[in-house]
Amino acid sequence: MEDAEKMLEEQQRELERIRNRRNGKMNTEGLRKALNFIFLLLALAGLVLYFYFPDHHTYGWAVITLGMIAKLIEFFVRFMF
Numbered sequence: 001m002e003d004a005e006k007m008l009e010e011q012q013r014e015l016e017r018i019r020n021r022r023n024g025k026m027n028t029e030g031l032r033k034a035l036n037f038i039f040l041l042l043a044l045a046g047l048v049l050y051f052y053f054p055d056h057h058t059y060g061w062a063v064i065t066l067g068m069i070a071k072l073i074e075f076f077v078r079f080m081f
Helices: 004-024 029-052 056-079
Strands: none
Touching: 029 056
16 A cells, blocks of 8 residues: 555656656756755854854844845745746
């Protein structure tokens, strides 16, 4: 029973891949995951800089801003492609 379910899921993924290729859509899942990971790392680094090093508030804001830019790029990639 599990083998049949796995086979069905695999066939559905393959069918979706073929449909996307025919429609000219590109697979952006990997890019989106990478951009989300970069966003999380930059947000965490910015928060650490901001709260643990009080004399570096500007650096914290700059790093957090870079993370937000990465998130905006991911947002546009999600809806544009």
